[in-house]
Amino acid sequence: MMHTKLVLLLAMVTITVHLAMVACDPIGGTVFSEESCHQTGMLVFYRIKLVTSWSKKLFPKHYPEFRPPPHWSMTLGQTHNDSFQLFQLKHSASMPVATFAETGQAAPLEESLAVQQGVLFDEFRLPKIRKGKGESEATFFVDGKHSSVSFMTKIIPSPDWFIGLDSFNLCSRGRWLEKVTIPLNPLDAGSSSGLTFTSPKWPTNPRGVVEQITARYPLHFASSFFYPEIKHLPPIAHVTFTKMKEYSNHNNVHKKVKKLKYKQRTKLLKKIKQQSTSGETDVMNNTANEILSDKDCQVSTWSAWSPCSKTCGLGKRNRTRNVLQVQRLGGVECPPLVETQWCGSASQCSVIDSYFRW
Ligand SMILES: *[C@@H]1O[C@H](CO)[C@@H](O)[C@H](O)[C@H]1NC(C)=O
Ligand SMILES: *[C@@H]1O[C@H](CO)[C@@H](O)[C@H](O)[C@H]1NC(C)=O
Numbered sequence: 001m002m003h004t005k006l007v008l009l010l011a012m013v014t015i016t017v018h019l020a021m022v023a024c025d026p027i028g029g030t031v032f033s034e035e036s037c038h039q040t041g042m043l044v045f046y047r048i049k050l051v052t053s054w055s056k057k058l059f060p061k062h063y064p065e066f067r068p069p070p071h072w073s074m075t076l077g078q079t080h081n082d083s084f085q086l087f088q089l090k091h092s093a094s095m096p097v098a099t100f101a102e103t104g105q106a107a108p109l110e111e112s113l114a115v116q117q118g119v120l121f122d123e124f125r126l127p128k129i130r131k132g133k134g135e136s137e138a139t140f141f142v143d144g145k146h147s148s149v150s151f152m153t154k155i156i157p158s159p160d161w162f163i164g165l166d167s168f169n170l171c172s173r174g175r176w177l178e179k180v181t182i183p184l185n186p187l188d189a190g191s192s193s194g195l196t197f198t199s200p201k202w203p204t205n206p207r208g209v210v211e212q213i214t215a216r217y218p219l220h221f222a223s224s225f226f227y228p229e230i231k232h233l234p235p236i237a238h239v240t241f242t243k244m245k246e247y248s249n250h251n252n253v254h255k256k257v258k259k260l261k262y263k264q265r266t267k268l269l270k271k272i273k274q275q276s277t278s279g280e281t282d283v284m285n286n287t288a289n290e291i292l293s294d295k296d297c298q299v300s301t302w303s304a305w306s307p308c309s310k311t312c313g314l315g316k317r318n319r320t321r322n323v324l325q326v327q328r329l330g331g332v333e334c335p336p337l338v339e340t341q342w343c344g345s346a347s348q349c350s351v352i353d354s355y356f357r358w
């Protein structure tokens with residue numbers, strides 16, 4: 001009897017909790033509102049790992065044996081909100097994206113990204129993979145307002161082929177994905193004609209759209225990926241996103257961020273400072289300094305400026321600060337301890353002084 005009551009009670013509690021957590025999503029379906037990704041102050045740290053499988057066994061046709069051997073450019077990626085798109089299937093690629101796909105040069109793309117502050121949150125680079133088969137990884141942050149990730153990697157050699165992801169949302173139904181692996185197929189940026197890995201390049205005029213390359217597309221026997229005997233190309237790579245840490249206000253973001261590694265921490269600090277100057281995050285702003293850990297160098301405030309080195313003409317003056325705590329292994333290194341400034345001016349020289357001193 002006692003037992004039955006308990007079970008019933010538990011069942012009721014479960015239902016109540018469930019009802020409380022489920023809220024209506026205006027677009028349809030339900031989301032778990034209590035764990036919604038979009039709370040303010042939410043910050044999530046992910047690892048991206050790219051594993052490529054371009055081998056002669058999987059892709060025997062035209063497999064480049066000689067110079068250049070099969071490899072992959074560095075990967076350029078970013079996290080962003082819905083107002084940004086790196087590329088889009090069936091749409092023409094932007095100039096910087098096409099350039100990267102054709103040449104592997106990232107500079108134009110980086111420049112075009114630099115002017116899109118606000119829509120972008122974090123940027124990351126994965127080192128080159130120097131063989132057809134290999135792996136590479138990096139880490140990045142997303143937050144409640146910027147939950148999508150995009151990236152691209154050039155296939156080398158190739159006319160303008162690449163692999164990548166366009167706006168993959170790491171927040172799914174109100175929750176941050178724990179771990180997700182996505183197969184990748186080659187894409188054609190549509191800016192350079194050429195059917196094979198090593199065929200000479202000439203611009204496609206007018207520029208085509210970004211297309212997925214399949215065993216049937218381009219529908220041409222000479223195409224390096226044209227395999228009429230199979231239905232689907234095997235994925236040429238896989239990308240895995242793994243959630244490393246999730247910070248929210250009530251989880252005490254700052255204490256936890258202290259445990260991050262030096263590079264991650266300095267990157268985050270920079271981000272927070274940027275945002276607080278643009279008045280975005282009040283939650284994180286207060287405490288950029290609190291993020292510094294006990295391993296980091298800490299310095300005093302600046303001393304007053306020293307007197308000018310010259311009473312006549314242009315001189316220099318210094319101010320200094322002291323190390324309060326030396327940097328320890330893995331900590332942030334000390335900022336400059338001396339600052340120098342020009343001081344004085346020619347107009348301060350009295351004629352008598354400069355003439356008769358000697
Ligand atoms: C993305 O961020 C920018 C800058 O903060 C903002 O103007 C834009 O409305 C955002 N887009 C979406 C879809 O939220
Ligand atoms: C961030 O902090 C600085 C000083 O600590 C302050 O001047 C600024 O107003 C703060 N910004 C916001 C958005 O709270």
Ligand SMILES: *[C@@H]1O[C@H](CO)[C@@H](O)[C@H](O)[C@H]1NC(C)=O
Nearest residue numbers: 306307308309316317318338
């Ligand atoms: C400024 O500091 C440098 C050493 O960093 C020192 O040589 C120089 O004399 C200082 N100048 C003044 C005006 O204190």
